[in-house]
Each structure stands twice: as C-alpha cells, then as structure tokens.
Amino acid sequence: MTPFPWLLALPPLLFLLFFLALPLTRTLLEGGVNLAIWQDPYFTGRLTWTLAQATLTALIALIVGAPLAYLLSRYSVPGKRLLLRLLLLPFVTPTLVAVLGITALLGPRGWLTALLGVDLEGTPALLILGNLFFNLPVMVRLAYGGFSRVPPALTGAARTLGASGLRAAWTVALPLALPGLAAGFILVFLYSALSFGLPLALGGEQYATLEVEIYTLTAYQLRLSEASALIAGQLALTLTATWAYVRLSRGGMGVPAHGLPTPRGRVAALLWALVAVVVLVCFGPLVAVAARGVLGSEGPTLSYWRGVLADPDTPLLIGNTVRFGLLALLGATLLGGLHALAAWLARSRALDLLSLLPLMVSPVSLAVGYLLAYPALSATLPLLIAAYTLLGFPLVTRSVLPALRALPPRLLEAARTLGAGRRAAHRTVTFPLTLPALRGGVALALATVLGEFGATLVLTRPEWATLSTGLYERLGRPGERNLGEACALATILLLLAALSFTLLDGGEGEVT
Structure with a gap:
C-alpha cells in the first residue's frame, strides 16, 4: 500500500494528538487513577x-x-x-x-x-x-x-x-x-x-x-x-x-x-x-x-425581542458567534475532508474509528485537560477555535466518508483509462460526486459550532461572549423578562442554524 493515504491523514491525526490525546492523557495522569472509587x-x-x-x-x-x-x-x-x-x-x-x-x-x-x-x-x-x-x-x-x-x-x-x-x-x-x-x-x-x-x-x-x-x-x-x-x-x-x-x-x-x-x-x-x-x-x-419569546404572562408581546435588540451587547454576541463559527469551519472542512479521503483510500478501520473519538469523548474531561496541558494558552482565541474545530471536523468526515464509499470503482477506472492522472480523476470524478455530502457535513459542522456552549464557557473571555453564553447569563437571572429574552436569543441561534443549512447543505449528507 502506498503511503499517500497516510500522508493525507497526517494533519488530522496530529490535530487529534495535540487537542484530544494529550489533554486527555494529562487529565488522567494529573492526580493518578484511584480505581478504589469503583468500590x-x-x-x-x-x-x-x-x-x-x-x-x-x-x-x-x-x-x-x-x-x-x-x-x-x-x-x-x-x-x-x-x-x-x-x-x-x-x-x-x-x-x-x-x-x-x-x-x-x-x-x-x-x-x-x-x-x-x-x-x-x-x-x-x-x-x-x-x-x-x-x-x-x-x-x-x-x-x-x-x-x-x-x-x-x-x-x-x-x-x-x-x-x-x-x-x-x-x-x-x-x-x-x-x-x-x-x-x-x-x-x-x-x-x-x-x-x-x-x-x-x-x-x-x-x-x-x-x-x-x-x-x-x-x-x-x-x-x-x-x-x-x-x-x-x-x-x-x-x-x-x-x-x-x-x-x-x-x-x-x-x-x-x-x-x-x-x-x-x-x-x-x-x-x-x-x-x-x-x-x-x-x-x-x-x-x-x-x-x-413572544408570549408573556399577559399575552403576546414583543418586549422581550425589543430588549434583546436594544441591548448593545447583542451585536457582539451575534458577531462573535458567526466569526468563531466560520474560523472553526475552515479548519473543520480541511481536516474532516482529509480524514475522510485518507480513510477511504487506505480502507483503514483504525482511521474510521479515530474520526469518531472527538464525538465520543467527555467534553468535561477535555476542558480540564486543556487547562492542564496548555496553561499558557488558556483564555486565548487559538485554543477556543481549536476546541470548536475538534467538535466540527468529525461531522464533516462522517458525512463525506459514506459518499466516498458509495462511489462506483469503475468510474475512477474509466477516467484513468481515458488518460486522467490520479489527481485529475479525483478532481473531475470524486469531488463532484461527493460535493453534496461535503456541503451537508459542512452545514452540520457549522450549525453545531454556532450553538456550542461547553468549550465557550470554559475557555472564553468576556469580550468573546457568544449567543450561547449570553443565553446562559440570562438564564442565571431571575424573572420572567430574563427568561423571555433568553428564549429570544435561543430563537436567533435556531435561525442561524437553519440559515446555515439553507445556504450550505446539498441535501445528500448523511452522518454515519
């Protein structure tokens, strides 16, 4: 087997090493593992x-x-x-x-x-x-x-x-x-x-x-x-x-x-x-x-929405949410696409398994691991974007990989027979046929990152507040008005997620 698939897998594997394996290992080793707790x-x-x-x-x-x-x-x-x-x-x-x-x-x-x-x-x-x-x-x-x-x-x-x-x-x-x-x-x-x-x-x-x-x-x-x-x-x-x-x-x-x-x-x-x-x-x-968000104790009202829209922090919350989501999406698309292509070419079950680990590992454990493994990077924007990317790129992989596996092998063979090189065959055959699945995975990753809460709460700074943290803060305050405004912010989050599907999803992505 040629090393080409594993070269493609190198960037996502290095990312998993530094932002999944090392933080998790540091968490496990920090205080030792007291197995007596299971008694x-x-x-x-x-x-x-x-x-x-x-x-x-x-x-x-x-x-x-x-x-x-x-x-x-x-x-x-x-x-x-x-x-x-x-x-x-x-x-x-x-x-x-x-x-x-x-x-x-x-x-x-x-x-x-x-x-x-x-x-x-x-x-x-x-x-x-x-x-x-x-x-x-x-x-x-x-x-x-x-x-x-x-x-x-x-x-x-x-x-x-x-x-x-x-x-x-x-x-x-x-x-x-x-x-x-x-x-x-x-x-x-x-x-x-x-x-x-x-x-x-x-x-x-x-x-x-x-x-x-x-x-x-x-x-x-x-x-x-x-x-x-x-x-x-x-x-x-x-x-x-x-x-x-x-x-x-x-x-x-x-x-x-x-x-x-x-x-x-x-x-x-x-x-x-x-x-x-x-x-x-x-x-x-x-x-x-x-x-x-539009119903109060006395009936329909727009006061909650007016309060949210009049709040000077709301543009910052929306701007940070969109900006961080798009920055993470660039890395998620690149890493997820490379991982899917490598797993398909190598026919490797190990790569398949590794692409799922970010979705299956405790987010609390990872958050603690980040603080222990990278104390100098805590409360920095690169670490926050890396956490978002870790959340999003497996969704791209899980959407693209089934589409790659469904490609008829004879199509690529026909392209090679007609004189196309490996890169040309993938550019003219593989990419167009898997583009709808890629768009679906990208839309899913973006919508997930837009509503992410755990990493933001642990790693953020006040000036990096997002819609999720603004929603959390309002939920922590008593009163019907804060609850109504929290629901209005939640509706904005849902609208952003729906918009990401409308603009990006090709309709053929399937997370498996």
Missing part, C-alpha cells in the same frame, strides 16, 4: 443509572424510529425529504435551548403539564425526553439509510410469494437493515451516556450521570484522582461501543427507489401516528422556545 456504592450506582438511562433512550428511539424509517423507505410520503433534513436541526440545537423548550412544555408551569395534569419535575422522564429530543432524529436517519439499502424488489418478491407486509418487513428487510439499526442504537446509547448539559439541568442530584459526577469532582471538589478513575471507566465503555459502531456502519448509501406506493389504511394511520410522535418530541421544544 464505592454511590459511584457504581451512578454508573448503573448512566447505562440504564442511555439504554432506555436507545430502546425507545429504536421502537419509534425503526418502524417510521421503514415506512418512509417503502412508501411515497409527502414532505419526506424535508422531514429528514429538518431532523438534523434538533441534533445541532444548543443544550440550553433544548432545556428551555422541554421545561416550557413539561416543566412545573409547562403548557403540556397544565393540559395533561401530570407534573414530571423530579422524575427521570424529563431527562429521557431530553435525550430523545437530540437522539431520536439520529435513529430515524440511520435506520432510514439502513432500510434504503434493501432493494424494494426483495420485499416485493416476498409479498408475491404470499407474505404479508408485516412478515416481509420482519423476515426480509429487517435482517438486511440490522447493521444500520444496531449502529443507530449504539450511537444513541453513546450520545445519551456522554450527555452533560441535560442531566446537569434536568436530572438533578438524584439522577446525576457519570459525566456530571466528573464535572463535580473536578470543578468543585478538585478530586482529580477519583475523577480520572471515572474518566478511565467511561473511556473503556466508549471505545468498546465506538468500535462496535464502526464495525456495523460500513455500508454504502441508500439504494434509490422509484415508483413507491402511497400508504393507505392501517399503514397510513401508523405512519402518520409515528410522524406525529417524532414531530412532537423533536420539534415541540423548539416551537415552545420560539413561542415563549
């Missing part, structure tokens, strides 16, 4: 709860998302393409926005709480719903990709031989799509297990996860040896699950389906019921946030 029933209980809530979230997402994805892949549904694209929006919604939306719907004074007469405060239900808000779209999109790779002719043949629609789906489509479904289950499990903001805001002390305990041990109690033991255990779990995910998600892109039938009868009823559930869970909180 404490309290921390084993936190581990059990972390695994239980992540597993429950993944199961619910599978039960709801898999049937919906199958029906979407087998029937002509109005607005299907738009729904699948919009399902990326919850994934990139800032955690604080999600918390606002969920409490607006189901908090002590939430609209659904008053309507249903059920108060979920103090229960784990709010945390599970928060996890589903972020991760149900991931399951639907990955399951849809898995079922789309099953040719409709196979299920049609089963129906011709006398199988019912349900039996054809269970005996033909499900086994063939199982790797995609399992990959979606693992990914939802990982995201739920590594979540920090949601359990911190919605779980409380009773339902704190390992990630919250790591934060408490490091930020408040300075017990680094105990925190390192928790981080080490979390890493072992994460790496095992990530390896399994990579093994399961190596398929190509979906098989185009033409002339799909229109759903009727019970199939149509089930389809639209599942769509309603997904829309309520994934978009209800976003609508609630936008509504709270």
Whole structure:
C-alpha cells in the first residue's frame, strides 16, 4: 500500500494528538487513577443509572424510529425529504435551548403539564425526553439509510410469494437493515451516556450521570484522582461501543427507489401516528422556545425581542458567534475532508474509528485537560477555535466518508483509462460526486459550532461572549423578562442554524 493515504491523514491525526490525546492523557495522569472509587456504592450506582438511562433512550428511539424509517423507505410520503433534513436541526440545537423548550412544555408551569395534569419535575422522564429530543432524529436517519439499502424488489418478491407486509418487513428487510439499526442504537446509547448539559439541568442530584459526577469532582471538589478513575471507566465503555459502531456502519448509501406506493389504511394511520410522535418530541421544544419569546404572562408581546435588540451587547454576541463559527469551519472542512479521503483510500478501520473519538469523548474531561496541558494558552482565541474545530471536523468526515464509499470503482477506472492522472480523476470524478455530502457535513459542522456552549464557557473571555453564553447569563437571572429574552436569543441561534443549512447543505449528507 502506498503511503499517500497516510500522508493525507497526517494533519488530522496530529490535530487529534495535540487537542484530544494529550489533554486527555494529562487529565488522567494529573492526580493518578484511584480505581478504589469503583468500590464505592454511590459511584457504581451512578454508573448503573448512566447505562440504564442511555439504554432506555436507545430502546425507545429504536421502537419509534425503526418502524417510521421503514415506512418512509417503502412508501411515497409527502414532505419526506424535508422531514429528514429538518431532523438534523434538533441534533445541532444548543443544550440550553433544548432545556428551555422541554421545561416550557413539561416543566412545573409547562403548557403540556397544565393540559395533561401530570407534573414530571423530579422524575427521570424529563431527562429521557431530553435525550430523545437530540437522539431520536439520529435513529430515524440511520435506520432510514439502513432500510434504503434493501432493494424494494426483495420485499416485493416476498409479498408475491404470499407474505404479508408485516412478515416481509420482519423476515426480509429487517435482517438486511440490522447493521444500520444496531449502529443507530449504539450511537444513541453513546450520545445519551456522554450527555452533560441535560442531566446537569434536568436530572438533578438524584439522577446525576457519570459525566456530571466528573464535572463535580473536578470543578468543585478538585478530586482529580477519583475523577480520572471515572474518566478511565467511561473511556473503556466508549471505545468498546465506538468500535462496535464502526464495525456495523460500513455500508454504502441508500439504494434509490422509484415508483413507491402511497400508504393507505392501517399503514397510513401508523405512519402518520409515528410522524406525529417524532414531530412532537423533536420539534415541540423548539416551537415552545420560539413561542415563549413572544408570549408573556399577559399575552403576546414583543418586549422581550425589543430588549434583546436594544441591548448593545447583542451585536457582539451575534458577531462573535458567526466569526468563531466560520474560523472553526475552515479548519473543520480541511481536516474532516482529509480524514475522510485518507480513510477511504487506505480502507483503514483504525482511521474510521479515530474520526469518531472527538464525538465520543467527555467534553468535561477535555476542558480540564486543556487547562492542564496548555496553561499558557488558556483564555486565548487559538485554543477556543481549536476546541470548536475538534467538535466540527468529525461531522464533516462522517458525512463525506459514506459518499466516498458509495462511489462506483469503475468510474475512477474509466477516467484513468481515458488518460486522467490520479489527481485529475479525483478532481473531475470524486469531488463532484461527493460535493453534496461535503456541503451537508459542512452545514452540520457549522450549525453545531454556532450553538456550542461547553468549550465557550470554559475557555472564553468576556469580550468573546457568544449567543450561547449570553443565553446562559440570562438564564442565571431571575424573572420572567430574563427568561423571555433568553428564549429570544435561543430563537436567533435556531435561525442561524437553519440559515446555515439553507445556504450550505446539498441535501445528500448523511452522518454515519
């Protein structure tokens, strides 16, 4: 094998070394790893709860998302393409926005709480719903990709031989799509297990996860040896699950389906019921946030928006958010594209796995590691942009890599046969065919970076405040007006994310 793919991989690998591996290693070594903490029933209980809530979230997402994805892949549904694209929006919604939306719907004074007469405060239900808000779209999109790779002719043949629609789906489509479904289950499990903001805001002390305990041990109690033991255990779990995910998600892109039938009868009823559930869970909180920005205790009002727009700091918040996002996007696009191309050319499972690590490593652990490994760079703009880039470039890689794997090898061979060199073949064949996926990954990375909160809070300075930090500050102040203005800022963040999709997304990107 030529060294060319590994030369392409060198920049992203060096970036991962300096901004992922070294900070994480420094965190683990700073105080030693006190493994005795795993004998404490309290921390084993936190581990059990972390695994239980992540597993429950993944199961619910599978039960709801898999049937919906199958029906979407087998029937002509109005607005299907738009729904699948919009399902990326919850994934990139800032955690604080999600918390606002969920409490607006189901908090002590939430609209659904008053309507249903059920108060979920103090229960784990709010945390599970928060996890589903972020991760149900991931399951639907990955399951849809898995079922789309099953040719409709196979299920049609089963129906011709006398199988019912349900039996054809269970005996033909499900086994063939199982790797995609399992990959979606693992990914939802990982995201739920590594979540920090949601359990911190919605779980409380009773339902704190390992990630919250790591934060408490490091930020408040300075017990680094105990925190390192928790981080080490979390890493072992994460790496095992990530390896399994990579093994399961190596398929190509979906098989185009033409002339799909229109759903009727019970199939149509089930389809639209599942769509309603997904829309309520994934978009209800976003609508609630936008509504709270224009609704006061006495009815509709624009005073919250006037307060935000009249605030002299608002232009700075918006400007910093956009500027930092675009700076990080340059690095994320370059590093993510190189990593995807190298993993494709080298056919390396190791490179595939490494591209996922930034998404699977504890952000709290990394934040502590940055402060320990690079004290001279703390509160500097390069370190903040590097943290943003680390968050964004794996999303570019995960969008471009499936498109590269789906390229028919004969196209490149034909270009080489006609006299094109390697670079010319990639420029005229590979790049145009993967450009939509690249645009989708870039849009996803930008929208994610625009709403990033954790790195900004740890590494920023007052003059670098963004919309996320402005939102956080208003949430820390009491009063209805501050809550309304926080919702107005959250709406601006959502509009920026939607605008990034409109301008950049080619509509073909799929994060896998």
